[in-house]
Amino acid sequence: RGVETVSLLQYWQGPAGEAGSTVLSVEDGWMWMAALADGRRYLQLTVDVASADLPPKRALGDYCSARFHAVEAAAPFVRDAQPVGEPHARTSTAVLNESVAGDDWIRVGDAAMAVDPLSGNGIFQALSSALQAPAVVATLRHDRGRTALAQHFHTRRIEHLFHRFARIGRDFYAQEARWPQAPFWAARRGWPDALPLHAKVRPETVRVARGPVVCAGRIVEQDVVVTPDQPLGVWHLDGLAVAPMLAALRREGGDALEKAAGEALLCARFGLERARAAALLAWMRAQNWLD
Structure with missing residues (x-):
């Protein structure tokens, strides 16, 4: 679970005009503002639960209005506009559910995890976890011998997505250099860890292993x-299983890793056309799989 965060969202109505949106950091959090062409406005303030000095619920409307009117960048969104109803307070805390797959059920989307909105990947996360769901469900229902494999596949991917998006959000927070010691920013610039978003890859860190994949609508190894x-x-690239090709190139070693020899090996051993073999070999080198 990430640092406890709350977002205050209020709808506003103004005259019709140009659509647009903006995001702005402030000392105690960040603001998101959007305007539709029909005059509807959406203004959101996100703050830290532990350190925010929020008023009682009945005063939140005036509080939010004052906060946005005090910011120059918000002027186009509040000019000639009025709040509609009361603000909505919603948690924006990043949360990973402890269990996302059972013998006959799985969690997807926000039921599996909720990511920090500043990572900008909430919709992607929901769709991504949902896209793998049919194969997981089909395996749980029809291939009982692979129940554990399907659960492992789904769980690892949800956990991987969660930590990836958490690090994206962390790196966004770390870019704000004006208030590094302010409670909101200090608590978020180092969570969930100090690992880089993209780990460095060297040929000696690349290995072939058995792992669960989606094949013909089922989870198999x-x-x-x-x-x-x-x-x-990584199982496939452009419809090709890459593990056996990488293993073959490594077994041959030496001259086989040279461009022409590597292409020839892939053509002879796996029946690839020269151009396709060249593209695959170039991709492996670009990923630092090969010297």
């Missing part, structure tokens, strides 16, 4: 290429 930046493993 195949050889995949595991790297520090792709810990879940």
Whole structure:
């Protein structure tokens, strides 16, 4: 669970005009503002639960209005506009559910995890976890021998997405240099850890291992290429299983790792056309899988 965060969202109505949006950092949090062409406005203030000096609920409307009117960047969004109703307070805390898969159920989207909105990946996360769900569900229902494999597949991917988005949010927070010691920013610039978003890959850190993948609508185990930046493993690239090709190149070693020899090996061993072999070899080198 991330640092406890709350967002105050209020709808406003103004005259019709140009649509637009902006995000702005302030000492105790950040603001998001959006305007639709029909005059509807959405103004949101996100603050730290532990350190925010919020008024009683009945005074939140005046509080939010005063906060936005005090910011120059908010002027286009509040000019000639009025609040509609009361502000809505919602948690924006990043949360990973302890259990996301059972013998006959799985969690997807926000039921599995909620990411910090500043990571900008909430919709992607929901769709991404939902896209893998049919294969996981089908395996749980029809391939009981692979129940544990399907659960492992779904759980690891949810956890991987959560930590990836948490680090994206962390790096956004770390870019704000004006108030590094302010409670809101200090608590978020180092969570969840100090690991880089993209881990450095070197040929000696790349290995072939068995891992769960989606194949024909089921979760099965195949050889995949595991790297520090792709810990879940890479199975296919452009419809090709990459693990056996990488293993073949490494077994031959030496001259086989040279461009022409490597292309020839892939063509002869795996029946690839020269251009496709060249593209695959270039991609492996770009990923630092090969010297």
